[in-house]
Amino acid sequence: MQLCHQNTQITELVNDWHAQGRVVAFVPTMGGLHQGHLSLIDIAKQKADKVIVSIFVNPAQFGKNEDLDSYPRTLNTDLVVLETNVDGIFIPDVKQIYPNGIGKHIDVGKIGKILCGKTRPHFFNGVAQVVEILFGIVRPDVAVFGQKDYQQLLVIKQMVKSLSLDICIKSGEIIREKSGLAMSTRNQYLSENEAKIATNLYKILFYLKCEILQNKKIDALKQLAEFDLKKHFKLDYLEVLDANTLRQITDNTHQIIILSAVLLGSVRLIDNIIFKKG
Ligand code: PAF
Numbered sequence: 514m515q516l517c518h519q520n521t522q523i524t525e526l527v528n529d530w531h532a533q534g535r536v537v538a539f540v541p542t543m544g545g546l547h548q549g550h551l552s553l554i555d556i557a558k559q560k561a562d563k564v565i566v567s568i569f570v571n572p573a574q575f576g577k578n579e580d581l582d583s584y585p586r587t588l589n590t591d592l593v594v595l596e597t598n599v600d601g602i603f604i605p606d607v608k609q610i611y612p613n614g615i616g617k618h619i620d621v622g623k624i625g626k627i628l629c630g631k632t633r634p635h636f637f638n639g640v641a642q643v644v645e646i647l648f649g650i651v652r653p654d655v656a657v658f659g660q661k662d663y664q665q666l667l668v669i670k671q672m673v674k675s676l677s678l679d680i681c682i683k684s685g686e687i688i689r690e691k692s693g694l695a696m697s698t699r700n701q702y703l704s705e706n707e708a709k710i711a712t713n714l715y716k717i718l719f720y721l722k723c724e725i726l727q728n729k730k731i732d733a734l735k736q737l738a739e740f741d742l743k744k745h746f747k748l749d750y751l752e753v754l755d756a757n758t759l760r761q762i763t764d765n766t767h768q769i770i771i772l773s774a775v776l777l778g779s780v781r782l783i784d785n786i787i788f789k790k791g
Contacts (some may be wrong), residue, residue, distance in 0.1 A: 515594075515601045520650045522602045523565065527652050534664060535562040538683075539653035540723050541644060544568040545585040546594050547697030549688040553657045554598055556685050562653045565601035567647055573615045574639030585701045603651065608723060610646055617642055624759055625668045629774060629783065632749050637668045644669055656680055661687045661695050663772065664784050667759060687785070689715065695784045702780045711777055713745040718786050725753065725769065726791045731762070746775035746782070756787050766790050 517523040527537050538561030540553045550566075568591060575581035588604075595602050618638065621630065625637035646654065658666045670682050679763040690697045693715035694708065703711055721738040725731055733755050742748050754763050756770035772785040 514596055515602060516710050518605060518609070520609050521606065524650055524652065526601055527563075527565070530563050531652075536655065537561055537565065537616045537651075538655040538657060539647070539651050540564065540566045540599075540646050540657050541699065542566060542568055543570045544591050545587050545701065546591045547684060547688075547696045547698065547700075549659055549661065549685075549696040551594070551598070553659055553685045556683055557655065557657045560657070560681075560683060561653075563600040564598075565603060565651055565653065566595055566599050566603070567603040567651070569603075569605055569610060569647070571610075571639060571643040571644050573611070574636050576633060576635050579633075580699075580702075583702075583774065584750060593729075599631070603647075605650075610643065615639075615642070615718050619645065619672070620672045621668050622671055624664070624671060627664075627759060628750055628752065628772060629664055632774065637665065640665055640670050641668060644775060645672065645676070648673075648678060655683055657683045657685060659687065660684050661697065661783065661785070661786070663756075663770065663787075664759065695782075697782070699780060699782075703777070707777055707780065710745050711780075711782055714717065714742070714773065714775055714782055714784050715786075717741045718773060718784060721753070721771055722786050722788055725771075727790070728791060742773065742775060748775050749776065750770050751776035762790070773782070 515526055528711055530537050538557035539555050542550055572581055572582050619641040621637040621641055630637050666684050673682055691714040694712050717738050721734055724734045735753055739751050751773045753771050755766040756768035768787055769790050770785055770787045774783045
């Protein structure tokens, strides 16, 4: 395993692997690793000969009043987990990634302006910015992202297409705790009691899915689910959309996605369920 802190080190490493005809997969992370990240690494291993993981808490995707300073940084344990699991680890600092400062505007299109993009207007711009830079440094053949951040996944796919990048984007399903709670680095912020309350998010989304599959009217079901969510959380949004486009469901919709973002105290939770239209 190679540990790289400099852009040039990781670029050279990948160049060498490419020269040997190796396929390279990349899993970008902000650290605070959990089973969800490990499942992405497993997918990367299946798709490539060499796997690189980056750990970089990207300031560009945090708003002024968000948790950049308190974001869980668990580098030592992350390294223990990665050491025997991947071929390269890239841990740049802010100067390596943003030598000219943060602030480049990237058009994240309509898909980046709805849902989380409405509540966190800086977010997808910051994600697209760092992912484009990381792709330029690492130059992977494959990159793997989690479906928990489903909107992020679509924004990245759209960016790869519009920049004609020769990178195959793969995704991994949400990994859940036994309680149903979607795994997330930010779950570390939850108290024991909050972690129990948080399980209601998935329960309500799952119940909504079951009701939709019984061909009941989506609008009415959505209203009931919103009512239930508000018993436990401050609701940001709940939407039932076409999973490919994140637009309203039409006759051409093959897969439906239920997406929600809620606040539990100061902790923002997001979750989604994707399923075939019945
Ligand atoms: O999903 C994440 O952890 C981050 O948004 C990403 C893709 C690593 C970019 O900072």
